Structure formats: structure tokens, C-alpha cells
Amino acid sequence: xxxxxxxxxxxxxxxxxxxxYFIFITERIKSHRNRTMIMSVFxxxxxxxxxxxxxxxxxxxxxxxxxxxxxxxxxxGGFWPGVFLAGLVLLYRLYFGIGIGFxxxxxxxxxxxxxxxxxxxxxxxxxxxxxxxxAAGLSFYYCVLGxxxxxxxxxxxxxxxxxxxxxxxxxxxxxxxxxxxxxxxREIHQLRSEVQNAEKLRVISELTSVFAHEIRxxxxxxxxxxxxxxxxxLPDDKKEYIKISIEExxxxxxxxxxxxxxxxxxxAHNERVDVGYQLERVVNIIxxxxxxxxxxxxxxxxxxxxxxxxxxxxNQSFINILKNAIESMPNGGLVWVGCSxxxxxxxxxxxxxxxxxxxxxxxxxxxxxxxxxxKGTGLGMMVSYQIIHSFKGEMKVNxxxxxxxxxxxxxxxxx
Numbered sequence: 001x002x003x004x005x006x007x008x009x010x011x012x013x014x015x016x017x018x019x020x021y022f023i024f025i026t027e028r029i030k031s032h033r034n035r036t037m038i039m040s041v042f043x044x045x046x047x048x049x050x051x052x053x054x055x056x057x058x059x060x061x062x063x064x065x066x067x068x069x070x071x072x073x074x075x076x077g078g079f080w081p082g083v084f085l086a087g088l089v090l091l092y093r094l095y096f097g098i099g100i101g102f103x104x105x106x107x108x109x110x111x112x113x114x115x116x117x118x119x120x121x122x123x124x125x126x127x128x129x130x131x132x133x134x135a136a137g138l139s140f141y142y143c144v145l146g147x148x149x150x151x152x153x154x155x156x157x158x159x160x161x162x163x164x165x166x167x168x169x170x171x172x173x174x175x176x177x178x179x180x181x182x183x184x185x186r187e188i189h190q191l192r193s194e195v196q197n198a199e200k201l202r203v204i205s206e207l208t209s210v211f212a213h214e215i216r217x218x219x220x221x222x223x224x225x226x227x228x229x230x231x232x233x234l235p236d237d238k239k240e241y242i243k244i245s246i247e248e249x250x251x252x253x254x255x256x257x258x259x260x261x262x263x264x265x266x267x268a269h270n271e272r273v274d275v276g277y278q279l280e281r282v283v284n285i286i287x288x289x290x291x292x293x294x295x296x297x298x299x300x301x302x303x304x305x306x307x308x309x310x311x312x313x314x315n316q317s318f319i320n321i322l323k324n325a326i327e328s329m330p331n332g333g334l335v336w337v338g339c340s341x342x343x344x345x346x347x348x349x350x351x352x353x354x355x356x357x358x359x360x361x362x363x364x365x366x367x368x369x370x371x372x373x374x375k376g377t378g379l380g381m382m383v384s385y386q387i388i389h390s391f392k393g394e395m396k397v398n399x400x401x402x403x404x405x406x407x408x409x410x411x412x413x414x415x
Contacts, residue, residue, distance in 0.1 A: 006055040007170075010065045013049045014178050017042040017069070022185050032359050040081040043069035044088050051092055063167045065174050067142050071135055072182070074116045075123045082120070086113050100153050108146045115141060128183045132176060139175035143168040212256050223249045270391070273314060275305040275346050275411060276339045282318040283337055289323070294332030297322075301339040305346045307411045309391045317384040321350050321407050324381065328354025328405065341413050348409040357399040365397060 021039055029035050046069040054062040066089055074082030086109050093105045116138055123134050147164045154160065223246055230242045283299050290297050325335050333353035340347050357365070365381060388395045392412055399405040 003055060006053070009053055010050055010055060011174065013046050013053075014065060014068050014174065015181070017046050017072075018178065018182050018185065022189060026189065030360065030363060032363070036077045036081060040073055040077055040084055043073040043077075043081075043085055047085060047088055048092055051089070063163070063170065065171060067139055067171050068175055068178055071116065071139060071142075071175060072178075074113070075120055075131075075135060075138075078120060079117055082113060082117055104146065104149050104153055107149045108142065112142045112145055128187065131183060132179050135179040136172055136176040139172050140168070143171050216253065216256060219249055219253060269310050270308045271311070272414065273307055273309045273311050274303065275307055275309070275314070275348065276301045276303050278311055278314055279318055279337065279339050279348060282315050282322065286319060286322050286326070290326045290335065293326050293329065295326045295329055295335060296333075297335045297337060299337040301337065302341065305339050305341050306414050307346055307391065308414060309411070313387045314391070317387040317409075318348075318350075320380040320384045325350055325352035325354060325405070325407075328352055328356075330355075344413060346411045346413045348411070349406065350409075351404065351406040353404045356401040356403050356405055357397075358401050362397055362399055 017039070020042065021035075025035055025038055029038065047066050050064040050066050050069070054064040056062055070082070070085050070089065073085040090106060090109060093102050096102070119134060119138060123131055126134060143164075147161070147168065150160065150164060226242050226246055226249075230239060234242075280299070280301050283297055283301075287297055322335065322337070329335075329352060335353075336349070336351045338347075338349040340349075385395055388409055388411070394410045396408040396410070397405065398408070
């Protein structure tokens with residue numbers, strides 16, 4: 001009965017940080033860096049508690065699940081959280097004294113931590129099922145490595161092998177369970193966020209469909225009369241006022257168009273499209289706009305990048321992103337546009353030398369009414385996200401303040 005309690009205690013020490021993270025931290029702390037720091041502390045506490053209250057199999061047989069918080073911290077946090085947690089394991093094991101156990105821990109960390117860090121990027125970019133398998137595989141590697149070093153240091157013993165085999169099964173099963181739990185809860189949070197955004201879009205589309213027509217009519221009448229008033233006899237200052245008024249009316253009309261785009265279905269009339277050809281067309285269209293901003297566009301676009309999409313909507317999303325890239329460089333610069341493919345995906349890359357964004361700004365990118373431009377509404381980027389997702393694609397954004405921004409669009413490839 002005591003062993004069962006120890007098993008359950010170890011599992012509880014793993015579950016608490018996960019639930020604390022999703023219930024309290026994700027909702028209140030928006031900064032990714034701060035969330036990572038806090039979770040590193042939580043996983044560190046979990047490691048200390050797991051090592052303080054191990055499962056005892058009689059004399060000299062102590063098992064714990066320190067590998068799971070170490071895995072979580074390294075795979076989800078990255079290099080520094082992984083180093084911090086590995087150092088914590090080593091220092092706390094040193095507290096119990098220098099002996100074979102300490103040497104075993106040190107050697108396992110020495111040979112396992114580089115492997116965990118090597119697979120960290122692959123883990124971050126992988127989907128749910130692959131993440132679960134990858135984490136379970138790394139846990140298996142860690143435990144097998146521990147068994148091998150244990151046998152080298154202490155010699156072969158059937159009793160020790162039995163205990164270590166139980167530890168391996170327990171650790172791998174625990175890793176599989178908690179990674180699956182973590183990914184499932186995270187998926188639920190993402191779905192909830194998408195439902196909230198979808199509800200916002202529904203409300204916006206309903207409002208615009210009701211009011212857009214009625215708003216546009218008086219706007220067009222007003223614009224027409226302003227043009228009639230713009231005669232040669234008017235003083236220059238009044239001509240300037242009329243020009244500004246017409247420009248603002250046109251800008252209001254563009255905002256209404258963006259609103260209407262949110263309410264339009266983007267999945268209709270999809271066809272077999274060469275993404276490279278469409279991207280080349282967009283580059284040629286927008287090249288003159290770039291030259292007026294002293295921005296040059298360099299392209300490396302492959303042919304035969306086929307996917308199912310609506311060409312007009314696809315071009316609209318490319319234009320929105322390219323315009324943002326050009327407008328982000330007030331002093332001019334270069335924009336690199338690329339299109340390549342693998343067996344599964346088409347990869348479109350748009351990279352600028354603009355003002356860049358912070359992590360906080362990146363997290364809000366694509367939200368309605370969020371824009372870094374003085375007169376921007378944020379709806380253009382929101383429409384672009386919606387269009388790419390409707391084609392079963394994915395948009396990733398990498399940015400650094402003062403250096404530039406890179407948009408990576410992945411679309412499913414067809415032959």
C-alpha cells in the first residue's frame with residue numbers, strides 16, 4: 001500500500017504544475033518569456049519534490065519521475081530552462097552526497113541533455129501525435145541510458161535490472177500520459193480561443209452586412225459633391241481640405257471592404273492553383289508601390305507549387321502581407337519573397353528589413369483592430385489569417401524589434 005501511495009504522489013507532483021499553468025498562468029500572463037520563467041520554477045519545484053519523496057523498493061532502490069519535469073521544461077521552454085533544470089537535478093543530487101548515485105545522475109544528464117536540446121525545435125514544430133511519440137521516445141532513451149550507466153558503475157544484477165526496468169516502464173508511461181494530458185488541455189484552450197474569435201467575426205460580419213450598404217450610399221454622394229466643389233477658382237488651402245476629405249472617405253471605404261471580407265466565405269470556388277505563379281503576379285503588381293517607398297523586392301519563386309485555393313483570395317492575402325512589409329520600412333530597404341515546396345507543403349516566405357515587432361506585439365498580430373500603423377485597423381492581417389486557414393494552411397511569423405519580420409506560409413501541396 002505504501003508503494004502505491006508513493007506512485008500516486010509522484011503522479012500528483014507532475015499533474016499540479018500542468019493544471020496550475022493552464023488555470024492561472026495562461027489567462028493572466030501574456031508574455032511568453034514570463035510564462036516560461038514561471039513554469040521553469042514550477043518544474044524545478046516538481047523535480048525537488050519528486051527527488052525528496054521517491055518510491056522506495058527496499059534498500060538502495062529509489063525511483064522518481066524527475067525525467068518528466070526535465071523533459072517538459074526543456075522541450076517546451078528551450079535551452080536555458082533545460083540547462084537550469086538539469087543543473088538543479090545535479091545540485092540537489094549532490095546534496096545527498098557524492099557516490100555512485102551522483103556519478104550516475106551526472107553521466108545521464110551529460111549524455112541526455114544535448115539530445116533533448118537537439119530535438120527541442122523538432123518537438124516545438126511538430127503536431128500533437130508526433131509530440132507525444134517524441135517525448136515518450138526521449139524518456140525511453142533517458143531511462144535506457146540510465147540503466148546502461150547504472151550497470152557499468154555497479155555491475156550487473158538481476159534484482160537491480162528488475163527495479164530499473166520498472167522505473168523505465170513507469171517513466172515512459174508517465175511521460176506519455178502527461179504529455180498527452182498537456183497537449184489535450186492546450187488544444188482545448190486553443191479551440192476556445194478560436195471559438196471566441198469566430199464569434200467576434202460573426203458579430204462583425206452581421207453588423208457590416210446590415211450597415212455597409214447604408215453607410216456607403218451617403219459616402220459616395222458626399223465624395224461626388226466634394227469632387228464637384230474642387231474647381232480651379234478655389235483657393236489652394238480649400239483645395240487641400242477637399243483632397244484630405246476625399247482621401248479619408250476612401251480610407252473609410254477600404255475599412256468597410258475589410259469588414260465585408262470577414263463575412264464572406266473564403267472556401268468557395270477553390271481550384272487547382274500554382275502558388276508560385278500567383279505570387280509572381282502579386283510581386284509584379286506591388287513592385288511599383290514598393291519603389292514609391294524606396295523598397296526593392298527580390299524574389300526566388302519556384303514553379304509547379306500546386307494547391308487547392310481561391311486565386312483571388314490567395315492574392316489578397318499576399319498583397320496584405322507585402323504591403324505591410326513595405327510600409328514597415330519608412331527609410332526603404334529590401335523585401336525577400338520566396339516560394340519552394342516539399343513533398344507535403346508549399347512554403348511561401350516574405351521577409352522584410354522593417355521596424356520589427358516584440359513578442360507581445362507578435363502575440364496580438366491578427367487580432368481585430370490591432371495595428372502598428374498609425375491609420376491601420378488590423379483587419380487586413382486578420383483577413384489574411386482567415387484566408388490562409390480556410391485553405392487548410394498555416395501562417396508563422398518571426399520578428400525581432402529593429403531588425404525585421406518574416407512571414408512563413410505553409411499550404412498543403414498537391415501533385
